[in-house]
Amino acid sequence: MEILRNLWDMTSFSQIGGNWSFLIMLAIACALLYLGIVKKYEPLLLIPIGFGVLLANFPGGGMDVLQADGDGYVMLSNGVTADIWDMPIHKIAHELGLMNFLYYMTIKTGLIPPIIFMGVGALTDFGPMLRNLRLSIFGAGAQFGIFAVLLCSLAIGFTPREAASMGIIGGADGPTAIFTTIKLAPHLLGPIAIAAYSYMALVPVIIPLVVRLLCTKKELMINMKEQDKIHPDTLQIKNIRVAKIMFPITVTVVVALLVPTAVSLIGMLMFGNLLKELGTLTGRLFQTASNGIMNTATIFLGLCVGATMTAKAFLNWQTIGIVVGGFLAFALSIAAGICMVKVFNLFAKKKVNPLVGATGLSAVPMASRVANEIATKYDPKNHVLNYCMASNISGVIGSAVAAGVLISFLQ
Numbered sequence: 001m002e003i004l005r006n007l008w009d010m011t012s013f014s015q016i017g018g019n020w021s022f023l024i025m026l027a028i029a030c031a032l033l034y035l036g037i038v039k040k041y042e043p044l045l046l047i048p049i050g051f052g053v054l055l056a057n058f059p060g061g062g063m064d065v066l067q068a069d070g071d072g073y074v075m076l077s078n079g080v081t082a083d084i085w086d087m088p089i090h091k092i093a094h095e096l097g098l099m100n101f102l103y104y105m106t107i108k109t110g111l112i113p114p115i116i117f118m119g120v121g122a123l124t125d126f127g128p129m130l131r132n133l134r135l136s137i138f139g140a141g142a143q144f145g146i147f148a149v150l151l152c153s154l155a156i157g158f159t160p161r162e163a164a165s166m167g168i169i170g171g172a173d174g175p176t177a178i179f180t181t182i183k184l185a186p187h188l189l190g191p192i193a194i195a196a197y198s199y200m201a202l203v204p205v206i207i208p209l210v211v212r213l214l215c216t217k218k219e220l221m222i223n224m225k226e227q228d229k230i231h232p233d234t235l236q237i238k239n240i241r242v243a244k245i246m247f248p249i250t251v252t253v254v255v256a257l258l259v260p261t262a263v264s265l266i267g268m269l270m271f272g273n274l275l276k277e278l279g280t281l282t283g284r285l286f287q288t289a290s291n292g293i294m295n296t297a298t299i300f301l302g303l304c305v306g307a308t309m310t311a312k313a314f315l316n317w318q319t320i321g322i323v324v325g326g327f328l329a330f331a332l333s334i335a336a337g338i339c340m341v342k343v344f345n346l347f348a349k350k351k352v353n354p355l356v357g358a359t360g361l362s363a364v365p366m367a368s369r370v371a372n373e374i375a376t377k378y379d380p381k382n383h384v385l386n387y388c389m390a391s392n393i394s395g396v397i398g399s400a401v402a403a404g405v406l407i408s409f410l411q
Contacts, residue, residue, distance in 0.1 A: 011060075021311040022057045028309070029053035032198070041201035042366075045174065045302055049197060052306020055099070062097040065308045067187050099307040107189075107304045110182050112297050113175035114268040119294025120175075120396070121248070121272025122286055124364065128389040130243050134233075135356055135387060139394025141340035142360025143402050145170030145333030149325050150406075156321070161185045164406040166322055169196045170329025171399030172203070173362035178305070179265060180403045183411055190308030191319040195326035197305075203363045206327075207370050210334040215354045219342075221378050222353040224387045231350035241277075248274040255401065261411075262404025266397065333361045337391065352387075359388040362395045 032050030036043040056064035066074045068084045076082055076095050084092070084104060093101035106112045129136050146167040153163035161184035168180045169192060177196040181189045199206065211220070237243045248270035255266045275286040313319075337357030345351050355371035368388035375384045 021315055022059065024315060025053060025057040025309065025311050028314070029057070029306075032194075032306075035198075035201055039201075041204070042197060044298055045197050046201055048299055048302020049194065049306040052099075052303040053309045054306075055303070056307040056310055063099045063307060064310045065099055065103045065190075065304065066096055067189070067308065067313065069187075099304065102300055103304040103307065106297075106300050107178070108182065108186065110179060110264070112301045112304075113179035113182075114264045115293060115297045116175045116301065117265050117400075118268040118272035118289050119297065120364075121269040121274075122276045122290035122294070124269075124273055124276075124393060124396070126244055126247055126273060126393060127240060128386045129391075129393045130237060130240065130247060132387055132390040135352065135390040136394035138337050138340055138344075138352075138357045138360040138391040139396075139398045140360070141357065142333045142337035142391070142395055143171060143398045144336030145329040145331070145361075146399070146402050146406075148332050148336075149329035152328070153321075153325055158321070159185075161410050162188060164410055165192055166325045167329055168192075168399070168403055168406065169199065169322075169326035170333040171362050171395070171402060172196075172200055172330060172333065172367070173396060173399045174200060175301075176265060176362070176399050176403045178301070180406060183407050188318075188322065190305065190310075190313050191322045192326070193305040194309060194314075195323050199326060199330045200363050200366070203366045204370050206330060207334055207358055207367060208374060210331055210338070211355065211358055211374060214335060214338050217378060219345075219354050220375060221382065222351050223379065223382045224353055224356075224384055227350050227352075244277045245274070248277070251397065255404075259401055259404040259408065261408040262401050265400040265403065269396070269400065330361070334358050337361070353382075353384050355384055356387050356391050359392040360395045360398075362392075362399045364392050364396055365389065368392045 029050050032046050032053065035041045036046035036050060055061065068074045072083050072085050073081045074084050074096070082095075087095070089101065089105055092104055148167075149170055150163045150167035153166050154160060158166065165177070165181040165185040165188055168177045171177065174193065174197045178189065178193050181192045185192075252263070252267050252270045256263045272289050275282045275289055278286075337360035338354045339357070340360075341352050341354045341357035353375065355375055359367040359371045361367060368385055371388045372383060372385040375382045
């Protein structure tokens with residue numbers, strides 16, 4: 001009987017104690033894995049996050065992340081509270097386990113988001129935006145959802161820092177949302193990260209939904225190439241290679257002067273892009289930034305974010321508010337970009353397809369691909385991918401700058 005009792009105590013069932021809320025979290029983990037594996041929505045992110053949720057929610061596994069309170073204290077296994085910032089890394093690993101070691105070393109310190117931005121920069125081509133600079137303004141307009149949801153969140157009782165962290169979901173940029181939340185409301189990191197990446201994965205669903213509500217068939221059939229022929233641009237870049245090399249340097253300097261709190265994101269984004277544009281001169285650095293480092297950072301980010309999603313942290317009304325608010329921010333950002341194009345078309349001779357405005361958020365390049373698919377459904381010859389990429393890429397810069405502004409005012 002003693003052996004049987006020991007075997008029972010060894011299992012997770014002995015620690016459940018009638019609390020089966022972990023089954024809900026198990027269902028959420030399976031849903032994320034389903035979206036990543038079967039639907040192929042952002043698999044590089046949703047699969048690690050879903051598996052992290054799976055690991056964290058089995059009692060006794062010790063793979064959940066313990067969030068420190070506002071003063072930096074966590075509860076150790078022996079019931080004693082300790083200041084997490086006074087604990088050396090090896091003690092965190094010993095006392096709190098592997099996932100807490102990874103979380104506090106890579107996520108909580110703010111290391112991973114800028115590293116991922118460097119990889120994103122190395123994979124980004126700013127050429128479409130530089131060739132269509134007038135369209136980049138729609139990337140700024142699509143940040144409306146961030147500030148609209150911030151104000152709504154304040155009205156229903158969230159603190160300014162929590163409201164800003166919720167609003168930044170509207171930028172559709174996972175690393176930016178995580179970076180902002182770490183700075184302003186770290187206790188909300190789990191639900192905000194899940195909401196941000198889930199809605200990014202659902203871009204093929206959300207963009208068509210908003211477009212159907214706001215756009216007419218005539219507007220969606222606006223052919224950007226025909227508009228270029230009828231109204232050719234008078235200003236053209238003669239040496240695009242030089243422009244693409246100077247662009248990351250110039251943007252870094254301008255952002256550093258105007259919004260220094262955004263430099264950690266924008267600076268790393270532009271550094272990664274500079275490595276790409278210099279070609280063979282920095283070829284090995286480019287390969288490392290866009291492959292090895294990027295992939296390693298993505299794995300740690302996904303697992304650690306998923307591990308913050310315990311039943312205690314997720315199953316509450318605050319989290320439901322975040323999920324609803326995040327969707328609202330996302331949808332409003334898309335709608336604002338579309339409405340901005342509609343206003344622009346009232347006064348401009350050279351018309352713009354509203355799908356360009358719908359891609360002003362940061363989900364690169366999925367948003368542009370979805371917009372192009374919508375356009376070709378109405379006219380198989382109407383390819384708007386390059387035009388959408390102009391606003392899509394500028395949205396990456398816009399969301400990072402918006403995050404820097406929020407951090408500057410609220411930190």
